[in-house]
Amino acid sequence: MSVACRIVTALKRETGPCNECPEEIVKGTVYSTVVVRLGRTKGGKQIWRSVKVHLDRCLASWVIVDYTRFSTRKKEKGGRPEGTGMQLSDPDKMERRHLTRTRARLMRLLLETDDVDRIKTLVGRITSTSERITALGGVLNLNLMRRSPEAREAIAAKLKIGGSHAW
Numbered sequence: 001m002s003v004a005c006r007i008v009t010a011l012k013r014e015t016g017p018c019n020e021c022p023e024e025i026v027k028g029t030v031y032s033t034v035v036v037r038l039g040r041t042k043g044g045k046q047i048w049r050s051v052k053v054h055l056d057r058c059l060a061s062w063v064i065v066d067y068t069r070f071s072t073r074k075k076e077k078g079g080r081p082e083g084t085g086m087q088l089s090d091p092d093k094m095e096r097r098h099l100t101r102t103r104a105r106l107m108r109l110l111l112e113t114d115d116v117d118r119i120k121t122l123v124g125r126i127t128s129t130s131e132r133i134t135a136l137g138g139v140l141n142l143n144l145m146r147r148s149p150e151a152r153e154a155i156a157a158k159l160k161i162g163g164s165h166a167w
Ligand SMILES: [Zn+2]
Pocket: 018, 019, 020, 021, 022, 023, 053, 054, 057, 058
């Protein structure tokens, strides 16, 4: 990526520090002001940074250091950090996602019915679906499920009727 900056060269009016070396920029010498655009604030305001350097010996090295700093900076990626999460192949991920949705649908059906036979059938299917999910990358993270405490209790009670305590 290229790094753009604006360089203004002028006569120094007051002696002042150089951003690149420890020596002062003496009043009356030609120096450079380097203006770098850093981006925008959330409000859309441009952010600028300007530094003053000796034109003859410090400008080039300052620009090179700035370029290196900028071009080696890595953008933080979103999502899970690399190497964490489930190490599944894409087809396995799709299969697990499909099973997870099936399980959620069965859970909704379970919540809606009070018929004991149907509850037993549904619990059987939920159990086997859960086992297949576990086989594909481990147990579901129950913290990720957004369910009200009442619904949790109702499901737990019905799972008990169906003879399962596991899920
Ligand atoms: Zn300097």
